[in-house]
Amino acid sequence: MKVAFIGLGRMGQAMATRLVQAGHELMVYNRTAAKLAPLTALGAKPTGSVAEAARLADVVITMVTDDAALRTVSEGSGGLIETLPRGGIHIAMGTHRVPYIQKLAQAHAAAGQVLLSAPVLGRPEAVTAGRLGVLVAGDASAVERCRPLLQALGRRVFEAGRDPRAAAAMKLANNMLLGCAIAAMGEAFALVQKCGADPGSFYDVLTDGLFAAPAYSIYGRIIADKSWDKAGFTVALGLKDIELALDAGHGAAVPLPSAAVARDRLIGALAHGNEERDWAVMALESARASGLA
Amino acid sequence: MKVAFIGLGRMGQAMATRLVQAGHELMVYNRTAAKLAPLTALGAKPTGSVAEAARLADVVITMVTDDAALRTVSEGSGGLIETLPRGGIHIAMGTHRVPYIQKLAQAHAAAGQVLLSAPVLGRPEAVTAGRLGVLVAGDASAVERCRPLLQALGRRVFEAGRDPRAAAAMKLANNMLLGCAIAAMGEAFALVQKCGADPGSFYDVLTDGLFAAPAYSIYGRIIADKSWDKAGFTVALGLKDIELALDAGHGAAVPLPSAAVARDRLIGALAHGNEERDWAVMALESARASGLA
C-alpha cells in the first residue's frame, strides 16, 4: 500500500516518523520543503507537490493546521480531489470543523474517493512515546484497509462510526468537556475560597475521589497554585476549540449551554490580557466576578 | 473522651457502628428509639433525649437529614446549645446550608462551645468498608482533639481550614462539580450522536484518557446506555444539592453559571416526570433540546 503524508509540522513530523519506522513505504510533502529532510533521511520519498504525492498513492494522510490549509490541499487545481486516483482514501487527521469534513466527504465521494476523518488525542511527545489516541470514522472497508496505519500511529484506535463527521465531533466534544470541567472548577474553587477553605485541600478532595483523572489533577493543580503563567494550552487555543465545538453544535442543531459558559470565561480572560496564559486562567475570571481578584 | 452520636439513619448507623468497633465509648440518640437497638447490642449507651446525650458529652456528633433537623437538635429548649457543657464540641457531619453552619457556629461560640463542620463523602457501604472521606473545618485545637474520631470513621481526613463554613462549602462544591460534569457530558453525547457517532465509542474515548475517573465512568456509562431508570442518585436529590450550592454561592457572593446550567437541566427533568430517575437523565434533556428524544 502506497501512502502519502502531507503536513510535516511538529505533529505531522512525529506521526510520519512513526509510520516509516513501522516499515510503511511513505511519500512525504510539505509546503515548506525544508521540513522534508529528517524524513527523507529515514527513507521516505520526498515529493514536490500535493499532486505528485497523490497521483501514485493508495492512501493520503493530511495533518494540517486548520480548515483553510485542508481546503488548499484538497480543492482546486492539483488538489487531492482532482489528483487522488479513484478508490483512493484521504485520511484527514487534523482538527477540523464538522461542516467542512461533511462537505469534503461529499466532494471525495463524487470523485469516487473516500474520506476518513481521524483526528488524534495527544501531543507530539505522546506520538513518539506510542501513546497517541486515534479516532476514526467513515466507510467500513476503508477503515479496515487503513487499520494497520492507524494502529502504527498510536496506542489505541477508537471507531466512531460510518459518518466521517463522527470522529471530528468526538474530538471537539472531548476538548469541549475539558473546557467545561475547567470552567466549573473555577467556580468551585472561588466558592470554597470565599467560604474560607484552603484551595490545596479542595484539590486533594477532588483528585482523591470522583475526579481522580488528568482533566482535574492537571488543571485543578494550576488553579489551586494560580500557576497559569506557564501555559500548557493557551486561552487562545482553548477558545478556538470551544468555538469549533459551538460551531459543530450549531451545524448539528445541538444547544451547548455549558460550552457557552466556558466560552464567556475565556473571552473574559482575553479582556484581561491573558490570551497566552494557560486556559485554567478561566478560574481567575470566576474569582474576579466573585470579588476575589 | 465521652462521645454522643445523634441521628441513626442509614449513614449514622454505619458511622456510629464504626466508632464503637474502634473502641470509642459512645452514647447514642435517635428520634425514633427503635433504631438504637443494633448499637446498644454493640455496647453503645442509649439515651432518651438530646439533652441526656449532650449533658455528659465532651463531643457530640450529629448526622441528621437537613437543616430543619439540625435546628431541632441544636436550638431551643433541651437543644445542644443549651445542654452541651462549656468547652464541648459539636461535630455536624450532615450536608447543611453554608449560612446555617455559620449561624450555628456563632451560637455555639456564644455559649462557650465549638462547632466543627465535618461533612462526609461516600455512602453507607463506603463507611462499612472504611472508605469514607471526611472533610473538617473549624477551631484547630478542637480538630486536633477530634482527629482520632474522624480517622476512625474513614479512609482520609481532609482539613479545609479554620472557618466551619469551609468544609460545608467543599462538600457542596464537590457535588456541584459532579452535576456540572454530568450536564456537560449530556451536551457532548448529544453532539456526537447527532454527528453520527456511536455513544459507546465516545464513552471509551473519555474514560480512556483525560476523564478516567468515577465521575465520568459511572455517569458516562449511564448516559451511553440510557440506563437512568435505575437511580444511584435521583434527580430530586441532585437538584437539592445543586440548589444548596447555588444558595452557598449567593451567600458568599460567587456567581455559578455552570451550576445554573445543571440546575436548568434538572428542572427540565422534573418537567418530564423524571424526578426519581438517576440524575444522569439530564442528558435526556440535552437530547430533547437537540431534537433527538
Added chain:
Amino acid sequence: MKVAFIGLGRMGQAMATRLVQAGHELMVYNRTAAKLAPLTALGAKPTGSVAEAARLADVVITMVTDDAALRTVSEGSGGLIETLPRGGIHIAMGTHRVPYIQKLAQAHAAAGQVLLSAPVLGRPEAVTAGRLGVLVAGDASAVERCRPLLQALGRRVFEAGRDPRAAAAMKLANNMLLGCAIAAMGEAFALVQKCGADPGSFYDVLTDGLFAAPAYSIYGRIIADKSWDKAGFTVALGLKDIELALDAGHGAAVPLPSAAVARDRLIGALAHGNEERDWAVMALESARASGLA
C-alpha cells in the same frame, strides 16, 4: 360588604386610604398600632388583632412584606384561616412565593374560605395617583364580588385566571423580565463601548425604536450615565425578586436560563459591595468582565 385591611406599611397605607376615599367601610389592623392613626382619622375602624378584624369581615385584604408575615397573619391561633367566616375571601396583595400561595389557597379552601391572589404593579406614589396595576387570580365569583374593591385601588385590573398561583406568577415573571432586560442591556452597552461607540447615542437608538418603553428608558439611562448610586430599586431587592422567580420556576418545573444570567450579575454586584445601589449596576459587572471597569 365589610372589608378588613391588614398591613399598613407604605404601600398598604396608600391602598387603604384609597379604599376609604372610595367610600368603602374599612376595618384596619397593623402589627405596629401607631400606623393606624392616619386611617382612623379618615374614618376607618381600628382593630387590635387579626382575629378581631377577620371575624366580622366579608373580605380581608393583606398587604404584608413577605411569606413569613403572611404566614403569621394567616396560620395558627387567631389567624385568618381560623377566624375568617366560612365563605369569606382573603385577597393576598403582597408579592409572595408561588408555592406558598398554592398551599395557602388549599388551607383556605379546606376551611370553606376563598383565597384570591392579587399582587400589584407600582409604588406608593402610583397608588395615590390612581395608576396602580392590579393582577388577580382565583375563584370567578369571588373575583366578581371583589371587583369594585380592586378597581378602586388602581387604574386597571388584569385577570390572570382561576388558579391563585397565576397572578403571583405573573407578578414575578414581570419583574424577572425586567431583570433580564437590564442584564442584556449591560452586555449590549459593554459591547458597543468596547467598539468605540458613545453610550448616550446607543441609548437614543434603543429608546427611539424597538425599546421605547420604561424598562429601557429608565434603566438604559442609568447605565449610559453610570448613575446607579441613586437607587430606585436596589440590587438586594432585585436579587430577591429574581430568586422568587427562579423558585417559582423550580416549583412549576420551568427552566429559566435568562433569569439565571441576571441572578449571576446581581450576585457579582453583591461581591463588589453594590448591594444598595440600583440594580442597573448589573451593567458594571458586564463592564468588569469585559475589562472596562
Added chain:
Amino acid sequence: MKVAFIGLGRMGQAMATRLVQAGHELMVYNRTAAKLAPLTALGAKPTGSVAEAARLADVVITMVTDDAALRTVSEGSGGLIETLPRGGIHIAMGTHRVPYIQKLAQAHAAAGQVLLSAPVLGRPEAVTAGRLGVLVAGDASAVERCRPLLQALGRRVFEAGRDPRAAAAMKLANNMLLGCAIAAMGEAFALVQKCGADPGSFYDVLTDGLFAAPAYSIYGRIIADKSWDKAGFTVALGLKDIELALDAGHGAAVPLPSAAVARDRLIGALAHGNEERDWAVMALESARASGLA
C-alpha cells in the same frame, strides 16, 4: 457631490430611490443589471462595473448582503479600494461583522480613502415611508459631508462616534437585545402558563406597563397567540444576527451570556425544524423544556 450606489436588492432599491427623489445625482450599479431599470427610469445613471461607478464618485454607498459581497465589491482588482479616488468616502450600510469593518477601514485609510459604517434600522417599507433609522460612525468631517445623504435616507441619524466599528456594533447590539428580550419572554410565558395564567392576560400586563414598546408588543403577541408560522423575521435570520453579535463580542472581548441563551433557544428551534418560522418560536423551546409542548 457625485454619489454612486452599489447593491440594489430590496433595501438598496428603496434607499437609492429615496436619494434620487431628494435630488441627489446618482450613479447606480448592481451585479444583476436588470435591477437598474427602475432607478434609471427615475434619472439615475447606470454603470457596468464597480470601477466605473467608483472612479467618478466622491461618495460610494454599498448596501450588500453580507461580508462576502462587501469583500467582492471592495477588495481585489477593480474593487473600491483600488478605484475610488483618494479622498473618496465609502459608506457601508449593510449589516457586517465588526472585525471586517475594522479591517476594511484600515485598507481604505491606507489608500487615502475614508470608510464610514452606517447600518440602518428598518425594512424597505420603512425606507419608503421615511421612517428609516441610520447609525453612522467614522471620521468627523466625512460624516459632516455625508450628512445630507444620510438625512435624505430616513427619519433620524444617530452618531455613534469616530470608530467605524461603533455603528456596526450598535446595529448588532440592538438586534441582540431583541433576541434576548424574546428569549426571556419565552421563559416568562412558560412560567405563567404552568402556574395556570392566561397568556393573553400576561401580554396585557407587559405591554400596558414597563414593556409598552414594539419589541414586546410585536413578539409578545406572536408568543401569546403561538402565531409563529407567519414569519416576520425567521429563526435562520435571527440566529445569523445573534452569531454576528457573539462574534463581535469575541472580537471586542465582551462576554455575552444573555445572547448565548438566545442562541441556544434558536438552535433548539433549528433542531425541531423551525428554521423558517418567526424567531419568536424560541418560546416553543422554553415551553418544550418545561414539558408544555
